[in-house]
Amino acid sequence: MSRPVVYIPRDAAALSVGADEVAAALSLEAERRGIDLHLVRNGSRGMLWLEPLVEVSTPAGRVAYGPVSAADVAELFDAGFLTGEPHPLGHGLTEEIWYLKHQERLTFARCGVIDPLSVEDYRAHGGFAGLERALTMSGAEICAEVTDSGLRGRGGAGFPTGIKWKTVHDAHADEKFICCNADEGDSGTFADRMIIEGDPFTLIEGMTIAALAVGARQGYVYLRSEYPHAADTLRAAIRLAYQQEWLGDGIHGTAHSFHLEVRIGAGAYICGEETSMLESLEGKRGLVRAKPPLPALEGLFGKPTVVNNVLSLCSVPVIMANGASAYRDFGVGRSRGTQPFQLAGNIKHGGIVEKAFGITLHDLIYRFGGGSASGRPIRAVQVGGPLGAYLPEDKFHLPKDYEAFAAQEAMVGHGGIVVFDDRVDMARMARFAMEFCAAESCGKCTPCRIGSTRGVEVLDRIIAGHNREANLALLDDLCQVMTDGSLCAMGGMTPMPVRSAIKHFPEDFHRPAHTQAAE
Amino acid sequence: MERHRPWAEERACAILAEHQHLRGALLPMLHALQEEFGYIDDAALPLLAKTLNLSRAEIHGVVSFYHEFRRQRPGQHVLKVCRAEACQSMGAEALIAHIQDHLRIDFGHTSADGRFSLEAVYCLGNCALSPSLLLDDTLHGRVSPARFDALTAPLVQEAAE
Ligand SMILES: Cc1cc2nc3c(=O)[nH]c(=O)nc-3n(C[C@H](O)[C@H](O)[C@H](O)COP(=O)(O)O)c2cc1C
Ligand code: SF4
Ligand code: FES
Numbered sequence: 001m002s003r004p005v006v007y008i009p010r011d012a013a014a015l016s017v018g019a020d021e022v023a024a025a026l027s028l029e030a031e032r033r034g035i036d037l038h039l040v041r042n043g044s045r046g047m048l049w050l051e052p053l054v055e056v057s058t059p060a061g062r063v064a065y066g067p068v069s070a071a072d073v074a075e076l077f078d079a080g081f082l083t084g085e086p087h088p089l090g091h092g093l094t095e096e097i098w099y100l101k102h103q104e105r106l107t108f109a110r111c112g113v114i115d116p117l118s119v120e121d122y123r124a125h126g127g128f129a130g131l132e133r134a135l136t137m138s139g140a141e142i143c144a145e146v147t148d149s150g151l152r153g154r155g156g157a158g159f160p161t162g163i164k165w166k167t168v169h170d171a172h173a174d175e176k177f178i179c180c181n182a183d184e185g186d187s188g189t190f191a192d193r194m195i196i197e198g199d200p201f202t203l204i205e206g207m208t209i210a211a212l213a214v215g216a217r218q219g220y221v222y223l224r225s226e227y228p229h230a231a232d233t234l235r236a237a238i239r240l241a242y243q244q245e246w247l248g249d250g251i252h253g254t255a256h257s258f259h260l261e262v263r264i265g266a267g268a269y270i271c272g273e274e275t276s277m278l279e280s281l282e283g284k285r286g287l288v289r290a291k292p293p294l295p296a297l298e299g300l301f302g303k304p305t306v307v308n309n310v311l312s313l314c315s316v317p318v319i320m321a322n323g324a325s326a327y328r329d330f331g332v333g334r335s336r337g338t339q340p341f342q343l344a345g346n347i348k349h350g351g352i353v354e355k356a357f358g359i360t361l362h363d364l365i366y367r368f369g370g371g372s373a374s375g376r377p378i379r380a381v382q383v384g385g386p387l388g389a390y391l392p393e394d395k396f397h398l399p400k401d402y403e404a405f406a407a408q409e410a411m412v413g414h415g416g417i418v419v420f421d422d423r424v425d426m427a428r429m430a431r432f433a434m435e436f437c438a439a440e441s442c443g444k445c446t447p448c449r450i451g452s453t454r455g456v457e458v459l460d461r462i463i464a465g466h467n468r469e470a471n472l473a474l475l476d477d478l479c480q481v482m483t484d485g486s487l488c489a490m491g492g493m494t495p496m497p498v499r500s501a502i503k504h505f506p507e508d509f510h511r512p513a514h515t516q517a518a519e
Numbered sequence: 520m521e522r523h524r525p526w527a528e529e530r531a532c533a534i535l536a537e538h539q540h541l542r543g544a545l546l547p548m549l550h551a552l553q554e555e556f557g558y559i560d561d562a563a564l565p566l567l568a569k570t571l572n573l574s575r576a577e578i579h580g581v582v583s584f585y586h587e588f589r590r591q592r593p594g595q596h597v598l599k600v601c602r603a604e605a606c607q608s609m610g611a612e613a614l615i616a617h618i619q620d621h622l623r624i625d626f627g628h629t630s631a632d633g634r635f636s637l638e639a640v641y642c643l644g645n646c647a648l649s650p651s652l653l654l655d656d657t658l659h660g661r662v663s664p665a666r667f668d669a670l671t672a673p674l675v676q677e678a679a680e
């Protein structure tokens with residue numbers, strides 16, 4: 001038998017449930033049995049309920065076992081897992097698992113498949129093909145290709161990426177920057193983290209293509225401090241890319257240069273807002289800037305700057321490699337391509353589901369997600385992060401499409417879907433939305449800074465049963481003032497979860513008073 | 520075993536010098552100081568101000584803006600527990616109540632014996648395996664109260680030895 005190849009993820013989520021212990025147990029058990037094992041630490045396949053997921057290479061393809069604990073390892077050897085034999089934890093061929101088989105993985109095609117820190121592996125799976133093509137094109141041609149693909153920003157606002165790049169391309173300046181927004185602050189989102197840990201060269205490639213497109217020579221990844229593991233992986237990948245001349249001066253023998261640095265955030269949600277992020281990168285407090293000027297014209301250090309989310313940038317290599325139309329063929333209406341949706345919270349099969357736009361919430365939650373983790377009925381889902389709406393079951397038919405969601409006063413956002421079962425108290429969730437805004441407001445405008453604190457107080461009175469009708473009316477006024485009078489979406493959209501909770505779950509605001517809530 | 524060194528001005532100056540070439544160097548400097556000493560000592564503010572040619576008030580404004588930077592030496596171990604929505608949907612509130620009860624501390628505080636500091640965070644990117652927490656930069660998922668006790672038992676023991 002040739003040397004068996006076994007995969008066990010190095011992704012932080014897999015580690016959080018014991019992947020390192022399983023890896024150690026695999027090595028130890030193999031040694032004990034005199035087997036020379038080749039252990040690959042891959043990214044996660046995104047089927048997080050199966051983590052730690054162990055895969056074995058067989059002539060028919062990779063065979064999956066999970067969730068594996070260190071205590072299962074000896075038994076797996078006994079059962080013959082190295083040749084893909086059945087076992088109660090076995091799932092057959094990984095690619096044939098329903099959850100994975102029914103996805104359309106473009107952005108996440110390599111995540112979980114390759115060794116994230118092997119340039120050779122990356123190349124062998126189509127990596128750098130997009131950049132190689134971009135190196136033969138003019139900046140304007142690259143911008144046009146990305147515009148044609150229909151790619152829109154995955155960070156929340158959904159602005160067409162190619163058009164943003166063209167603005168930076170057309171600006172005249174001695175210096176331009178590419179800034180990747182990896183602040184990923186929304187609860188229920190982890191796709192940025194997973195691709196950085198599972199396929200970091202894709203981000204490096206996407207940023208380099210952006211640099212070629214607009215004529216930038218310096219890039220920064222602004223990565224949140226809550227992701228120490230992703231920071232290590234990304235830094236290691238950048239070092240390798242420099243060594244192999246995919247970064248630095250004279251990229252692969254051309255006259256192009258691009259330098260890339262990782263900068264770490266410091267626990268401020270507002271620094272995900274692009275102008276706040278730029279302030280933070282400059283070493284300042286993360287106060288939101290008024291727009292205009294657009295960051296595309298006056299961004300980092302006052303220079304023309306591309307700010308894009310991780311997933312936007314990671315979608316560019318496949319667009320450049322396969323052509324704009326291959327990407328645009330996926331999706332519906334003005335939402336083209338695919339989105340890595342993230343199933344989170346009280347969900348049986350949590351993880352990444354990359355699908356073309358147009359899939360319904362219902363299919364995501366039930367067909368992929370398998371319903372709630374607790375086995376209880378699902379009552380509410382929050383879509384699009386902490387500033388996104390809470391939706392009840394009768395809205396689950398909504399197709400994932402920027403415009404369809406906007407029409408329902410909801411948003412796709414970064415693609416996060418947080419599921420709650422029937423024990424959720426929506427008045428408490430509304431209160432949390434206000435509390436979060438009060439804690440995370442940058443403080444620049446009064447409706448957001450003060451309004452959110454008032455919002456918490458009013459909700460406390462409502463929960464405590466004081467003067468409910470009057471206080472609900474007051475809350476509605478307050479929400480309107482925040483919506484109309486805030487500089488950015490932090491204050492401007494916090495009313496979305498609050499109002500949707502009241503609208504769709506009014507009974508929770510009329511329950512018998514909770515005594516503990518009135519403290 | 521101490522994870523952080525005691526404050527030392529000379530060492531702090533060396534750290535600042537290492538980062539001085541960076542554009543927008545203040546955050547990288549603050550991170551490096553906190554990594555070394557566990558917090559941002561009062562004595563660091565004038566050093567930063569001098570190095571970066573900023574006023575002390577400006578430095579203070581930045582340090583206080585960001586939740587991540589501590590002004591006090593933390594306990595031996597830092598626990599960052601997620602309070603955001605996805606973790607709430609899986610019982611984070613009960614876990615937090617258990618932790619606060621068990622360690623007898625509130626968020627933002629260090630236990631009387633100096634073993635643990637408890638900090639609130641909003642999302643650790645592990646929302647499909649909630650509730651989550653970071654224990655000294657190591658992520659843990661699906662943390663039930665029982666699993667929390669199992670995780671921290673060796674640390675409590677180590678401190679007692
Ligand atoms: C309060 C707030 C938080 C945000 N957080 C993030 C974030 O964590 N990541 C992100 O990519 N965009 C975030 N955004 C959106 C950014 O401002 C910006 O639209 C985005 O980074 C642009 O990149 P894209 O066009 O590729 O989406 C946030 C916006 C607001 C108002
Ligand atoms: S809405 Fe809030 S976060 Fe946004 S600029 Fe105003 S105060 Fe800052
Ligand atoms: S909400 Fe707790 S890890 Fe994301």
